Amino acid sequence: MVHEKPFLSDPPKAEQPRPAAAATLLALMHAQGEVERLSEREQLLSSLLVSVNAVLWAIDWETRRVLYVSPAYERIFGRSAGLLLADYREWRNSIHPEDLDYAEHSLARVLDHSAVEDREYRIITADGQIRWLSDKCYINQQVEPGEPVIVVGMAEDITEKKQMELELHRLATTDVLTQSSNRRHFFECANQAFDSACAQGAPLAFLLLDIDDFKDVNDTYGHLEGDQVLRRIAESGRGVLRRGDLFGRIGGEEFAAVLPGCPPEMALQVAERLGKEIQALNFSYEGRAFTVTVSQGLASLTEEDSTLDSLFARADAAMYEAKRQGKNRVIAG
Numbered sequence: 505m506v507h508e509k510p511f512l513s514d515p516p517k518a519e520q521p522r523p524a525a526a527a528t529l530l531a532l533m534h535a536q537g538e539v540e541r542l543s544e545r546e547q548l549l550s551s552l553l554v555s556v557n558a559v560l561w562a563i564d565w566e567t568r569r570v571l572y573v574s575p576a577y578e579r580i581f582g583r584s585a586g587l588l589l590a591d592y593r594e595w596r597n598s599i600h601p602e603d604l605d606y607a608e609h610s611l612a613r614v615l616d617h618s619a620v621e622d623r624e625y626r627i628i629t630a631d632g633q634i635r636w637l638s639d640k641c642y643i644n645q646q647v648e649p650g651e652p653v654i655v656v657g658m659a660e661d662i663t664e665k666k667q668m669e670l671e672l673h674r675l676a677t678t679d680v681l682t683q684s685s686n687r688r689h690f691f692e693c694a695n696q697a698f699d700s701a702c703a704q705g706a707p708l709a710f711l712l713l714d715i716d717d718f719k720d721v722n723d724t725y726g727h728l729e730g731d732q733v734l735r736r737i738a739e740s741g742r743g744v745l746r747r748g749d750l751f752g753r754i755g756g757e758e759f760a761a762v763l764p765g766c767p768p769e770m771a772l773q774v775a776e777r778l779g780k781e782i783q784a785l786n787f788s789y790e791g792r793a794f795t796v797t798v799s800q801g802l803a804s805l806t807e808e809d810s811t812l813d814s815l816f817a818r819a820d821a822a823m824y825e826a827k828r829q830g831k832n833r834v835i836a837g
């Protein structure tokens with residue numbers, strides 16, 4: 505029978521490392537392993553931060569010191585991260601002037617709600633491009649009472665999505681032929697204007713415009729020339745009206761306008777001017793020149809009008825009266 509020595513036998517006493525040195529060695533090896541793991545994690549994190557198309561950021565709320573901004577900042581904003589880390593106001597410099605108040609107020613909401621996820625605003629990049637951001641922000645959850653409040657956030661470039669949304673909205677609200685508001689959008693906006701005029705006790709005029717003998721135009725010069733007439737009338741409408749007025753194509757050869765804040769006499773002048781502008785448009789088809797006229801019905805808001813429909817009905821009746829009286833005129837109903 506062979507008596508084997510145990511595989512891990514105690515070494516002779518003289519070669520045994522001192523316990524303190526062994527512990528130090530083990531601690532060193534452990535620390536080295538930790539450093540390697542941390543450095544791997546850091547490399548992974550930084551490659552994630554570089555590839556993600558969103559700016560991660562953190563600020564000290566009290567001092568407004570920017571504590572961190574990820575590499576995407578320079579790519580999306582086109583500005584130096586160093587300048588932002590040195591001065592929080594650099595962020596304000598990037599924001600579109602029309603969105604600055606909104607961007608700041610929506611950021612401050614984070615104090616009450618601990619998370620604000622619906623912030624969208626425009627920035628102007630260093631080379632002058634306007635870009636849309638969705639900039640979500642959160643209070644750092646680990647904050648202890650008395651410790652500084654850290655707000656962290658993630659700003660994502662949503663310019664392409666926003667452009668698509670705007671285009672979809674434009675398509676849904678615009679008449680393709682004349683690029684004016686379509687009927688549905690016109691009446692949506694007209695109802696809002698009606699409600700706010702009633703609430704403020706402000707004047708409001710509704711104008712209905714119908715092309716005279718348009719069937720003859722189509723029959724004589726063709727449908728394409730008729731389309732051209734519709735486009736040019738819409739251009740005249742947009743040209744004569746003020747900002748804040750509404751204009752839309754509400755039927756085949758019928759347009760409507762709502763003039764908020766416009767008293768009856770002034771609305772009549774606007775309609776007369778529009779009629780003259782349209783009559784002055786020159787059309788030509790295969791060497792034959794022709795002009796068109798319009799009949800308009802005008803109605804102004806009174807205390808009896810409880811809905812837009814009653815104003816619309818009066819303008820409609822007035823427009824038919826204009827047709828009946830010989831066309832090419834404005835009748836106020």
Ligand SMILES: Nc1nc2c(ncn2[C@@H]2O[C@H](COP(=O)(O)OP(=O)(O)OP(=O)(O)O)[C@@H](O)[C@H]2O)c(=O)[nH]1
Nearest residue numbers: 714715716717718719720722727728730731756757
């Ligand atoms: N070119 C063109 N014509 C259109 C369009 N929509 C409607 N129309 C035409 O508009 C004409 C309207 O004719 P009517 O309702 O008889 O009216 P009108 O000839 O203008 O006569 P009055 O209104 O009495 O002055 C028709 O010939 C329709 O075909 C359009 O999008 N393009």
